[in-house]
Amino acid sequence: MDKLLIEGGKALSGEVAMSGAKNAALPILCASLLTAEPVHFTNVPHLNDISTMLRLLGDMGVGVTMDGVDGLVLNGGGLNNPVASYEMVKTMRASILVLGPLVARGGEARVSLPGGCAIGARPVDQHIKGLQAMGAEVKVEQGYVHAKATRLKGARICTDMVTVTGTENLMMAACLAEGETIIENAAREPEVVDLANCLISMGARISGAGTDVIRIQGVDKLHGATHAIMPDRIETGTYLCAAAVTGGDIRLLKTSAAYLDTVVDKLMDAGCDITVERDAIRLVAPKRLKAVSLRTAPYPAFPTDMQAQFMAINCIADGVATIRETIFENRFMHVNELMRLGANIQIEGNNAIVRGVERLEGATVMATDLRASASLVIAGLVAEGETLIDRIYHLDRGYERIEEKLARLGASVKRVH
Ligand SMILES: CC(=O)N[C@H]1[C@@H](OP(=O)(O)OP(=O)(O)OC[C@H]2O[C@@H](n3ccc(=O)[nH]c3=O)[C@H](O)[C@@H]2O)O[C@H](CO)[C@@H](O)[C@@H]1O
Numbered sequence: 001m002d003k004l005l006i007e008g009g010k011a012l013s014g015e016v017a018m019s020g021a022k023n024a025a026l027p028i029l030c031a032s033l034l035t036a037e038p039v040h041f042t043n044v045p046h047l048n049d050i051s052t053m054l055r056l057l058g059d060m061g062v063g064v065t066m067d068g069v070d071g072l073v074l075n076g077g078g079l080n081n082p083v084a085s086y087e088m089v090k091t092m093r094a095s096i097l098v099l100g101p102l103v104a105r106g107g108e109a110r111v112s113l114p115g116g117c118a119i120g121a122r123p124v125d126q127h128i129k130g131l132q133a134m135g136a137e138v139k140v141e142q143g144y145v146h147a148k149a150t151r152l153k154g155a156r157i158c159t160d161m162v163t164v165t166g167t168e169n170l171m172m173a174a175c176l177a178e179g180e181t182i183i184e185n186a187a188r189e190p191e192v193v194d195l196a197n198c199l200i201s202m203g204a205r206i207s208g209a210g211t212d213v214i215r216i217q218g219v220d221k222l223h224g225a226t227h228a229i230m231p232d233r234i235e236t237g238t239y240l241c242a243a244a245v246t247g248g249d250i251r252l253l254k255t256s257a258a259y260l261d262t263v264v265d266k267l268m269d270a271g272c273d274i275t276v277e278r279d280a281i282r283l284v285a286p287k288r289l290k291a292v293s294l295r296t297a298p299y300p301a302f303p304t305d306m307q308a309q310f311m312a313i314n315c316i317a318d319g320v321a322t323i324r325e326t327i328f329e330n331r332f333m334h335v336n337e338l339m340r341l342g343a344n345i346q347i348e349g350n351n352a353i354v355r356g357v358e359r360l361e362g363a364t365v366m367a368t369d370l371r372a373s374a375s376l377v378i379a380g381l382v383a384e385g386e387t388l389i390d391r392i393y394h395l396d397r398g399y400e401r402i403e404e405k406l407a408r409l410g411a412s413v414k415r416v417h
């Protein structure tokens with residue numbers, strides 16, 4: 001199993017390009033199930049989650065053709081197997097995103113329940129409730145969601161909580177439903193907007209994406225289109241944290257600060273100097289970071305997917321920070337690992353109190369989930385000596401060529417087997 005070996009203590013400097021967003025690409029690739037015509041995607045990141053999604057779509061009969069470095073054509077004309085097996089879904093929760101499109105286009109889907117995962121229980125009851133409101137007959141049997149509908153009907157749906165993939169699944173399903181669907185309490189995440197833009201270019205009639213009320217007028221069919229995946233705001237935020245913690249000076253290319261307001265604000269509160277350009281962001285770190293408290297919440301508030309990375313930078317900041325996680329019930333698994341590197345963190349319910357220390361020291365640590373792994377990389381970059389991170393398959397789900405990109409910024413990072 002691959003591990004990452006980091007020799008800490010080098011200030012990051014230079015320029016590196018960011019990749020397309022995993023959390024936009026995953027639902028957007030599923031949108032190809034909604035049409036029999038080819039859909040062309042660009043800026044698709046090379047990630048294990050994307051390969052898993054392509055295998056899953058391929059199993060269903062979708063034609064997958066690579067096109068250049070980061071391009072891809074998906075052809076749903078041959079869709080013949082509306083099943084997502086446990087084997088596929090267990091490695092990637094986002095597989096549930098095939099449910100809405102499959103029922104909408106073919107009238108039937110059989111999708112394994114994703115089950116609990118490291119960061120929380122993550123049920124899909126809201127996805128199911130929404131499809132039922134649209135007239136689907138849904139049964140959960142032997143770990144599978146079976147959904148059927150001759151044709152979905154538009155409905156008014158108010159989800160019990162803000163759910164990103166729930167909003168995406170229902171928005172995709174509603175595109176081919178009869179009549180109007182209104183999703184209230186919708187997720188406002190930029191990835192939802194990117195998906196809506198792709199669907200609109202395929203002929204969908206959607207308004208309100210990016211607000212908490214999305215309206216979709218169903219159409220009889222969608223057509224092929226071309227769509228460029230948005231830049232990955234979480235990858236971008238992660239590299240900004242890595243530069244901040246090492247006292248670095250970096251410029252991230254092919255990205256945008258447009259969706260990173262809260263992250264940029266917190267980094268400036270920590271003492272970083274940030275310059276925002278149209279397609280790039282530069283960060284110059286202070287001599288020592290100041291502690292910054294935060295509370296995660298749905299967009300536009302601070303993203304839960306950046307919580308672990310900010311925990312890492314607070315570990316060596318000046319002062320005490322309180323980090324409150326409000327989205328997932330078990331997203332502090334990086335805490336014990338960070339403590340192995342010398343961090344001082346105390347957990348009280350869903351608060352982590354981080355007392356900044358002067359230095360961290362390298363050790364062997366274990367990655368437990370995607371962003372927890374990113375926090376260990378950040379801590380390893382500033383720790384004295386060597387840090388060996390085990391189980392980095394989590395990182396490969398969401399960070400494209402991470403060791404190569406960090407090395408380009410001057411870090412000493414290598415993959416070992
Ligand atoms: C592929 C993708 O885009 N993943 C992101 C997506 O995950 P995902 O879409 O799975 O997360 P949700 O927004 O659905 O989850 C928010 C909360 O709602 C709960 N919930 C959700 C649906 C449901 O039917 N019932 C229910 O109880 C979840 O357990 C969680 O506590 O949004 C999360 C929150 O920003 C991010 O951390 C993930 O990176």
Ligand SMILES: C=C(OP(=O)(O)O)C(=O)O
Pocket residue numbers: 023093094305370371398
């Ligand atoms: C939790 C994440 O992803 P997923 O929803 O795919 O597990 C993430 O991207 O941080």
